Amino acid sequence: MTVTIIGVGLMGGSLAISLREKQLAKHIIGVDRSEAHLKKAMSLGLIDEYCSLSEAIKKSTLVVIAVPVDEMMLLLPEIMNSITDHVVMDMGSTKETLQNAIAGNPKRGRFVPTHPMWGTEYSGPEAAVSGAFINKAVVICNAAEADNDALALVKNLYQKIGMHIVYMEAPAHDLHAAYVSHISHITSFALANTVLEKEKEDDAIFAIASAGFESTVRLAKSNPEMWVPIFKQNRENVLDVLNEHIAQLKKFRSCLEKENYIYLKELIEHANGISRIIE
Amino acid sequence: MTVTIIGVGLMGGSLAISLREKQLAKHIIGVDRSEAHLKKAMSLGLIDEYCSLSEAIKKSTLVVIAVPVDEMMLLLPEIMNSITDHVVMDMGSTKETLQNAIAGNPKRGRFVPTHPMWGTEYSGPEAAVSGAFINKAVVICNAAEADNDALALVKNLYQKIGMHIVYMEAPAHDLHAAYVSHISHITSFALANTVLEKEKEDDAIFAIASAGFESTVRLAKSNPEMWVPIFKQNRENVLDVLNEHIAQLKKFRSCLEKENYIYLKELIEHANGISRIIE
Numbered sequence: 001m002t003v004t005i006i007g008v009g010l011m012g013g014s015l016a017i018s019l020r021e022k023q024l025a026k027h028i029i030g031v032d033r034s035e036a037h038l039k040k041a042m043s044l045g046l047i048d049e050y051c052s053l054s055e056a057i058k059k060s061t062l063v064v065i066a067v068p069v070d071e072m073m074l075l076l077p078e079i080m081n082s083i084t085d086h087v088v089m090d091m092g093s094t095k096e097t098l099q100n101a102i103a104g105n106p107k108r109g110r111f112v113p114t115h116p117m118w119g120t121e122y123s124g125p126e127a128a129v130s131g132a133f134i135n136k137a138v139v140i141c142n143a144a145e146a147d148n149d150a151l152a153l154v155k156n157l158y159q160k161i162g163m164h165i166v167y168m169e170a171p172a173h174d175l176h177a178a179y180v181s182h183i184s185h186i187t188s189f190a191l192a193n194t195v196l197e198k199e200k201e202d203d204a205i206f207a208i209a210s211a212g213f214e215s216t217v218r219l220a221k222s223n224p225e226m227w228v229p230i231f232k233q234n235r236e237n238v239l240d241v242l243n244e245h246i247a248q249l250k251k252f253r254s255c256l257e258k259e260n261y262i263y264l265k266e267l268i269e270h271a272n273g274i275s276r277i278i279e
Numbered sequence: 280m281t282v283t284i285i286g287v288g289l290m291g292g293s294l295a296i297s298l299r300e301k302q303l304a305k306h307i308i309g310v311d312r313s314e315a316h317l318k319k320a321m322s323l324g325l326i327d328e329y330c331s332l333s334e335a336i337k338k339s340t341l342v343v344i345a346v347p348v349d350e351m352m353l354l355l356p357e358i359m360n361s362i363t364d365h366v367v368m369d370m371g372s373t374k375e376t377l378q379n380a381i382a383g384n385p386k387r388g389r390f391v392p393t394h395p396m397w398g399t400e401y402s403g404p405e406a407a408v409s410g411a412f413i414n415k416a417v418v419i420c421n422a423a424e425a426d427n428d429a430l431a432l433v434k435n436l437y438q439k440i441g442m443h444i445v446y447m448e449a450p451a452h453d454l455h456a457a458y459v460s461h462i463s464h465i466t467s468f469a470l471a472n473t474v475l476e477k478e479k480e481d482d483a484i485f486a487i488a489s490a491g492f493e494s495t496v497r498l499a500k501s502n503p504e505m506w507v508p509i510f511k512q513n514r515e516n517v518l519d520v521l522n523e524h525i526a527q528l529k530k531f532r533s534c535l536e537k538e539n540y541i542y543l544k545e546l547i548e549h550a551n552g553i554s555r556i557i558e
Contacts, residue, residue, distance in 0.1 A: 117489040180488040184495040189550035190527040206556045208416045209459040210396040214557045216463040221554045224547035248469040268503035271468035275500045277485045278493045
């Protein structure tokens, strides 16, 4: 099939590589508001051609939207008005705002909201990598509202590129994403700012930065153009998790202030429970 | 030379592997309060024999202390009383308490306080790995107080196993370690507890955990036997950094509460500056 990918950055570009490797697309068309990105995506072999959105839709079976979630809200009505029997899917990190925007659309059944749980701290076509989605989860939201053939096409695509599918309604997705993705980015941004604040007066501080530090701050390199709209759309869930996280940090502070090392040990032992979840 | 390694866990075991690979030790003796660890270290080939501390010291040129920093404080006087012209070094994560304990000791010159900036979230002899220290920094503290030959032996050892040496006085080390290592562990422990708290009511939450989440919580698997004494010994620095980190998180919370997305973007752009520091 011919696939249009709108947004040829980290997510769209990596999907293009996977689709090609698995021979799921015989022709890939790029659409992007940045001509530099389109040219780069051509030179990297991510896409076969680029053209206007309306032209691209005409030539395609599947339309993939892989742009920041605020741009998504502007693009989606235009796309839904332009399609006939196309299948449309997004790859965005928030789902309730999107779900509300698409509900009642006469073409609702053609759209499959998805969120592949993969990403890196890098962005742009150069950030696209091979094998990105293998053994990762992808959330398909409100599956019952998609036409059977549209859902089947999207399921098949994600399974062929190595993902396992998790079904959720949009509000549950946004809550869970706040816990296992969005808060990690805020803690990482805040940790980077904590240490950069200190660096102003002491530029030797990074001479001894280790892998543990790098692990906890690497997400702080993530692109604000992508993340501000996510935090905006998922504001209430993110605020709830952030409040809980600050409360948890204050427990550690209180232990240190009061020199309560018994409770400090209990807090750490409880945190060790995370090894049930991650390898 | 014959080397005694006290504490045949993650750090001591990994050092044993490196010493052997670089042919820096022809015989390695293990000392550990856990006989199970010693047997495991033997079966893994980390050590050639194990025996009592006093016997081990008699047979050795170099004595390496790689135990939690609270045990270090108990062991060090005994070791310093037992040595003649031995070289003694530690591998601990805090230095000021240690420095105060050793100051004025008649054998002070034989002791070189060091902190290799490498570790993982795992512990015990099974956690020891090959190539652990390559291209990492090691801090040598208060180098002027060590005898020239002792310092030369330790420098040579670390350089041969691939480390670059950073010299610091103990208080500066502890401050910097709080910023680039200790706080990362607290944020990771607290993030794990934040999410585990939610899991109680919603066990599906981890179905969609991604690499970004794993990156920020992996340190939460770290051993409390090691970390509580570090936080205790470095309490004041860790409290300062933790207060700053909570203040930084509150800036993000305030942006979300007030829907100030302009300032939120600025905070993230500032955090992106961390890419000057880490690759």
